[in-house]
Amino acid sequence: MFPVKTTITIGAFVALSAVMPHGVRSAQLRSTLTLIQPSVAPVIAPVIPKPLPVPALPVPFKAEPDTTPAPVIPNLEVPPGSLDAFFASLQKKGVTRILHYGDSPATADSITSDVRRLLQQRFGDAGHGFVLIAKPWAWYGHNGIKLDAKGWEIAPASQKRAPDGFHGLGGVSFRGEPGAVSTVTLPDTSYSGVTIHYLEQPGGGAFALSSNDTDFATISTAGAAKTPAFKTVALPEGTRAVQLRVTSGAVRLFGYRFDKDQPGVQYSSLGINGAQVQMLLRYFEPGQWREALRHEDPGLVVLNYGTNESIFPAYVEKQYPDELRKVIGRVREALPHSSILLMAPMDRGIIDASGQIVTPPILKTLIGVQRQIAAETGCAFFDTFDAMGGDGTMARWYHSEPRLVSADFMHPLPAGAAEVGALFEEALVKAYSGSPYASTK
Numbered sequence: 001m002f003p004v005k006t007t008i009t010i011g012a013f014v015a016l017s018a019v020m021p022h023g024v025r026s027a028q029l030r031s032t033l034t035l036i037q038p039s040v041a042p043v044i045a046p047v048i049p050k051p052l053p054v055p056a057l058p059v060p061f062k063a064e065p066d067t068t069p070a071p072v073i074p075n076l077e078v079p080p081g082s083l084d085a086f087f088a089s090l091q092k093k094g095v096t097r098i099l100h101y102g103d104s105p106a107t108a109d110s111i112t113s114d115v116r117r118l119l120q121q122r123f124g125d126a127g128h129g130f131v132l133i134a135k136p137w138a139w140y141g142h143n144g145i146k147l148d149a150k151g152w153e154i155a156p157a158s159q160k161r162a163p164d165g166f167h168g169l170g171g172v173s174f175r176g177e178p179g180a181v182s183t184v185t186l187p188d189t190s191y192s193g194v195t196i197h198y199l200e201q202p203g204g205g206a207f208a209l210s211s212n213d214t215d216f217a218t219i220s221t222a223g224a225a226k227t228p229a230f231k232t233v234a235l236p237e238g239t240r241a242v243q244l245r246v247t248s249g250a251v252r253l254f255g256y257r258f259d260k261d262q263p264g265v266q267y268s269s270l271g272i273n274g275a276q277v278q279m280l281l282r283y284f285e286p287g288q289w290r291e292a293l294r295h296e297d298p299g300l301v302v303l304n305y306g307t308n309e310s311i312f313p314a315y316v317e318k319q320y321p322d323e324l325r326k327v328i329g330r331v332r333e334a335l336p337h338s339s340i341l342l343m344a345p346m347d348r349g350i351i352d353a354s355g356q357i358v359t360p361p362i363l364k365t366l367i368g369v370q371r372q373i374a375a376e377t378g379c380a381f382f383d384t385f386d387a388m389g390g391d392g393t394m395a396r397w398y399h400s401e402p403r404l405v406s407a408d409f410m411h412p413l414p415a416g417a418a419e420v421g422a423l424f425e426e427a428l429v430k431a432y433s434g435s436p437y438a439s440t441k
Contacts, residue, residue, distance in 0.1 A: 073434070075387040076427040077371070082380045086339040087437040089299030095126040095259075097266045097296055099169075101280070102304035102343075105411060106271025107136075113143035114421025116267035122429060124264025127191060130296075132255045133174040133182045133244070137273050144187035151180030151246075157283040158274040165285030168197050168228070168254025169292035171272045176246045176253065177205070184256060185241040192261035193234050194242055197254040197292060200229035205249020211239045221251045228254075228291040254292070268296070276308045277320070280327045290334040298338050301331055304384075306345030306366050307410060313362040321369050328377045341380040342370050346420060349394030349409025357395035357409055364391075380431075387423045 089096040098119075100112050116129075131142055134149030136156045141147065153175040155162040162173040194209070196219065204221030217233040235242065242256075259266070272279065280289075293301075309316055324342075331340055344367045349357040367385055374381035389396065397404035397416055404416030412420065432438055 073427050073430045075383040075423070076431055077374065077381040077383075078431055079375060079378050079380070082378050083300070083339045083341070083431060083435075084437075085337055086300040087432050087435050090123060090265075090432060091437040093124075093263050095263060095266060096123065096300075097129070097268065097298040098300045098302065099130075099268050099270060099293070099296060099298045100302040100304060100343075101275075102269070102271045102302075103275040103308055104271065104273045105346075105417065106269050106304065107141075107273050108139045108271070109142045109269045110412060110414075110417040111421045111424070112267060112269035112271070114418045115425045116143075116265070116269070118422065118425040119265045119267060119428070124262060125260060126262060126264035126266045127257070127259040128187070129266040129268035130170055130197075130255050130257050130270065131184060132170050132172055133253050136172050140271075140273075142269060146185035147182070148185075149180075149182040152176045152182070156272060158272045158276075158279050161283050164226075165283060166199060166226075166228070166252070166288045167284055168288070169268075169296065170255045170270050171275070171279070171284065172254070174253045175250060176207075177250050178246050178248065180246045180251075182244045183241060184244075184258070186239070186258060189238045189240050190260055191235055191239060191258050193232055193259045195230055195232040195257040195259070196244070197257070197295075198229050198231070199226065199252035199254070201226040201252065203249065205246060205251045207244055207246045207251050207253070209233060210243045210245070211236050211241065218247065221249075228288045228295075230295050257296070274308060275305060277303070277305045277324050277327050278309075280330070281323055286330060289330070293331065293334040298335065300339045300341060301335065302341050302343050303327065303331070304343035304345070306363070306370065307348055310345065310348060310360065310363045310366050313365075316362055316366045316369070320366065321373060324370070324373050325377065328373070328379060332377075339380065340377075341382060342374045343382045343424070344370055344384045344386075346384050346388060346410075346412065347390070347393035347397075349398065349405075357392075357398060359391045359394070382424060382427060384420060384424070387427070388420055 086096070100106060100115070102112070106112050128142065128145060131145055131147065132140065134152045134154060135141070135147060136154050154160070155167070155173040155175075157167040157171040161167070167173050198219070198221055200221055200223035202223065202225070204223060206218060206220045208215045209217040209219070214236075216236055219231050221229070223229070257266075257268070309320055328340060345363065347359055348363055350360050352358045363385070367383065371381050371383070373379075385393075394405050394409040397412075398407075398409060402415055403413060404419065405412055
């Protein structure tokens with residue numbers, strides 16, 4: 001039997017699908033039914049460890065002095081120079097990579113898939129970006145990508161962690177021996193290359209890549225020392241599906257990146273279920289994460305956390321500010337010439353004593369901390385909470401027709417995710433359009 005909330009939501013969702021003109025896509029239904037069961041992967045309370053030193057923050061990238069007044073963009077705050085690296089990358093009309101770190105909605109490519117689609121429509125499609133080797137959670141997925149895998153020992157940084165802290169770019173380590181297989185089916189046949197993120201180590205095994213039952217690459221992971229490694233391989237013309245299988249020994253892999261041979265945007269959705277800022281600080285080994293970030297060389301890094309932290313008011317008020325500063329410091333040290341944007345969490349609903357769905361006050365406290373630290377550290381800040389309607393939004397979303405949020409009052413349904421994604425993309429485009437970079441030939 002389903003829990004009561006789940007049963008209610010399933011009934012509402014089935015009823016909604018009956019009245020919608022085109023029905024509800026099966027992929028959306030599967031994603032929604034899993035997302036509304038937060039008990040599948042409970043949020044882990046933050047550890048309260050000894051303080052770590054706050055690293056010095058290098059000066060953010062700025063191409064040249066600019067005295068042009070910044071345009072006023074609703075819900076997007078852009079300290080001078082904070083988005084210059086991102087804008088300069090768009091202006092060059094090459095490949096602009098965006099890394100979007102987030103929590104459970106991003107594990108299903110919720111919100112991020114809409115931002116990716118809209119940005120690629122404007123600036124070009126340079127490929128999908130980063131995809132994990134297998135599904136750490138039943139609802140993990142990327143819009144347009146089909147992922148099938150078996151035989152992997154999976155260690156997400158937010159749950160069953162790798163003891164050495166090597167979780168790669170996407171926060172999940174995959175260990176496999178012969179018999180372990182991963183197959184990615186791409187949205188179309190226009191992809192030109194694949195990059196594998198893996199661990200090189202003494203005694204490392206090997207894996208092969210194939211398409212249409214024909215191997216086109218074999219990669220050994222053996223090396224003199226334990227270190228992050230990356231291998232880019234051209235895809236055979238017309239490739240639609242890529243299969244990876246371990247051929248000998250044991251391998252540690254972290255994920256794929258899929259590229260197209262054309263300019264545009266790549267938007268990597270790096271969602272970890274139950275993720276918090278603290279996860280990046282405590283459970284990502286700094287050196288290997290630095291190398292993974294530098295390999296991607298993004299124009300923009302989005303840090304989109306806060307929902308899971310907001311369940312712990314004492315942590316938000318005492319430890320959270322310094323931990324957020326330290327995470328920004330690590331990203332800045334790894335990528336001194338990339339833009340960083342803090343994206344506030346969405347509204348979160350709780351049931352008060354009168355039975356009403358309300359916004360917990362601590363969520364607004366957390367967002368205020370994010371805004372202050374973004375200004376202190378030279379990061380852009382997008383106020384998702386305010387953009388979507390502010391206080392009490394989840395109550396309005398839950399009672400709206402169609403419903404925009406699931407019965408946990410946290411996870412957006414597809415229409416709600418699309419609304420947030422469009423608001424974020426619109427703010428980014430307005431900021432770019434009002435900058436000197438947009439008018440530079």
